[in-house]
Amino acid sequence: MNQIPVTVLTGYLGAGKTTLLNRILTEQHGKKYAVVVNEFGEIGIDNDLVVNADEEVFEMNNGCICCTVRGDLIRILGGLMKRQGSFDGILIETTGLADPAPVAQTFFVDEDVRRRTWLDSIVTVVDARHVVQRLEDSHEALEQIAFADVILLNKTDLVSADELAQVERRIRSINATAIIHRTQRCEVDLAAVLGRRAFDLDRILAIEPNFLSEDDHEHDDAVKSVCLRTDRPLDGARLTGWLQRMLAERGQDLLRTKGILSIAGQDKQFVVQAVHMLMEGNFTKPWDPNENRESRLVFIGRNIDGTELRQQFDACIA
Amino acid sequence: MSSSAEQGTKSLLDRIGTKRMLHAYVVGVAFLEGGVLAAALGDGRVAFIGSENANAPRFVSVHDGVCLSLAVDLGGERVLTGGDDGRLVSTDTAGETTAISAIDGRWVEPIAVSMASGLRAAGFGKTVCLFARDGSAVGTFVHPNTVGGLAFDPKGRRLATAHYGGASLWWAKAGGQQPKRLAWSGSHLSLTLSPDGKDIVTAMQENELHGWRVSDGADMRMSGYPAKVRSMSWLPKGRFLATSGAEPVVCWPFHGKGGPMGKAPLDLGWGVDGVVTVVAAHPRHDVVAAGYEDGATILVQIDRPHPVLVKQPGEGAVTALAWSADGQHLALGTESGFIGRVRLSDWRAPT
Numbered sequence A: 001m002n003q004i005p006v007t008v009l010t011g012y013l014g015a016g017k018t019t020l021l022n023r024i025l026t027e028q029h030g031k032k033y034a035v036v037v038n039e040f041g042e043i044g045i046d047n048d049l050v051v052n053a054d055e056e057v058f059e060m061n062n063g064c065i066c067c068t069v070r071g072d073l074i075r076i077l078g079g080l081m082k083r084q085g086s087f088d089g090i091l092i093e094t095t096g097l098a099d100p101a102p103v104a105q106t107f108f109v110d111e112d113v114r115r116r117t118w119l120d121s122i123v124t125v126v127d128a129r130h131v132v133q134r135l136e137d138s139h140e141a142l143e144q145i146a147f148a149d150v151i152l153l154n155k156t157d158l159v160s161a162d163e164l165a166q167v168e169r170r171i172r173s174i175n176a177t178a179i180i181h182r183t184q185r186c187e188v189d190l191a192a193v194l195g196r197r198a199f200d201l202d203r204i205l206a207i208e209p210n211f212l213s214e215d216d217h218e219h220d221d222a223v224k225s226v227c228l229r230t231d232r233p234l235d236g237a238r239l240t241g242w243l244q245r246m247l248a249e250r251g252q253d254l255l256r257t258k259g260i261l262s263i264a265g266q267d268k269q270f271v272v273q274a275v276h277m278l279m280e281g282n283f284t285k286p287w288d289p290n291e292n293r294e295s296r297l298v299f300i301g302r303n304i305d306g307t308e309l310r311q312q313f314d315a316c317i318a
Numbered sequence B: 001m002s003s004s005a006e007q008g009t010k011s012l013l014d015r016i017g018t019k020r021m022l023h024a025y026v027v028g029v030a031f032l033e034g035g036v037l038a039a040a041l042g043d044g045r046v047a048f049i050g051s052e053n054a055n056a057p058r059f060v061s062v063h064d065g066v067c068l069s070l071a072v073d074l075g076g077e078r079v080l081t082g083g084d085d086g087r088l089v090s091t092d093t094a095g096e097t098t099a100i101s102a103i104d105g106r107w108v109e110p111i112a113v114s115m116a117s118g119l120r121a122a123g124f125g126k127t128v129c130l131f132a133r134d135g136s137a138v139g140t141f142v143h144p145n146t147v148g149g150l151a152f153d154p155k156g157r158r159l160a161t162a163h164y165g166g167a168s169l170w171w172a173k174a175g176g177q178q179p180k181r182l183a184w185s186g187s188h189l190s191l192t193l194s195p196d197g198k199d200i201v202t203a204m205q206e207n208e209l210h211g212w213r214v215s216d217g218a219d220m221r222m223s224g225y226p227a228k229v230r231s232m233s234w235l236p237k238g239r240f241l242a243t244s245g246a247e248p249v250v251c252w253p254f255h256g257k258g259g260p261m262g263k264a265p266l267d268l269g270w271g272v273d274g275v276v277t278v279v280a281a282h283p284r285h286d287v288v289a290a291g292y293e294d295g296a297t298i299l300v301q302i303d304r305p306h307p308v309l310v311k312q313p314g315e316g317a318v319t320a321l322a323w324s325a326d327g328q329h330l331a332l333g334t335e336s337g338f339i340g341r342v343r344l345s346d347w348r349a350p351t
């Protein structure tokens, strides 16, 4: 049975998420999507593959408050998989007030979901006018940006060029690795949003990490990115030991962790990704013998200290 | 390959069975009165397959979407199905459908029928509705979370439901009641009641079972599964509970004092690779049919761990298994739409 790609669509109320959803469902792109929505009737078109979700967030039995999954989603994805071959992908819309972690963690935790689907990307629609204010008063708005693989910075026509640059800088300070598209009315090539394999993390290698300016003001609940890199190979055992310890101890503060790492004595790239304390690490494709085997690791989270992480990362160099 | 080796591994299905390919996920199979086999499919249809192989199946479009569940309806001559179109439908072998209930935007997944009390139960998300023989709604039970599984007690007077945080036990015919809550943290996905009605067992998100003794609410934990337990089936008189979710067929002893507590389960079916996806216990004998993720299907006896091959691997994971009421016919279905049927009346297990 083929694995189906899943795109998660998040965004604060009024940012333009429904506009994007309607575009994906009405435009001719040769693909059919099953859509999991939280409110029927919000999308204006008739599609027999629209499913209403309850957003039932369940704690897992390990007693940890950050280890949650979407119970309704596990059920819905199981049901959709019985409609063989009738769609090419799945879109999951979350409410504006939803924390994306339980959705993302569902794809780590549930074996049936993992076997049948893969999380292609988390797309967050952001209102350029209001996002800075939202970030001050909404925990969820912050998490939605922190979790994103792709960000549509929407309604750019309603702000000045200076304001836009400022907004983008603020977003970047939270999430260093997301691809940002500036849009009006969510007008973006849908190929930039769908079928990205963003969770594969290849593009971390393309990130320019020097954008974080030192004078960014710190917020009480500041979420930021720390990007680490090295040209020297890493000791596999030390690295995984450190990551496991980090995620077990600090997992509630660490929203997302992603990395492509060069392990001493290994020809293949070691790709790591985590949501809170749930981690997945695999050797994937071989390093190109002509390329520089540069390891990159990004932490997005709260209360994280770049200097301390850098020291611990360096201690893993073989 | 030598012909003797082929002979040695020839399955019951190849020797004495019939096969069909329906090209849609088989959600459930069930035998009706008169030997007709019903299969609920992932394309919303129900197929009725007569006992004569020469006749083509009768397909009935029942749900606009997916059939999510299948049960033999009251009287034994119709099927009851729930769908992702929010409908609960009773269908007869002539193709006539009767919608018992429809709630737009809801999935109807867990369903149960009590021949003893003449009631049907169906879960519409967090709400479970009871329907009498004439289709009238005779009860509504609201839960804090979506109900994943439900079952009647043997007399059909009580209804047990599984949900996040535990199970609930309701009186089928009382209004305005508070259910008996059986609490256990975690997500409870499906539920079964022992044939004597004394024990409730749920399958959990965390690859384990949880049980309660109804009389005093005592907890029973049954863990150690590598995969989710998607299927549970009681052997005759409820002596063992056969389960999927592991490489062997795991059977928990419920006879004797304390039920399965402090006892090791019986592991049956050694020598077959892969995870068991469905189990169905024979209605009269200590025999379990088990289907695997690779499509293989076996029969295994409680005191004989070596299995008899019913179906070779292939055609995708086994998703449905059912015995006829007399235990003479076994049917199976797979995720790719394969249906197999074996008549066992002349067959004897090798001794």
Ligand SMILES: [Zn+2]
Pocket (backbone or CB within 6 Å): A064, A065, A066, A067, A251, A252, A276, A277
């Ligand atoms: Zn946690």
Ligand SMILES: [Zn+2]
Pocket (backbone or CB within 6 Å): A135, A136, A218, A219, A220, A221, A222
């Ligand atoms: Zn702040």
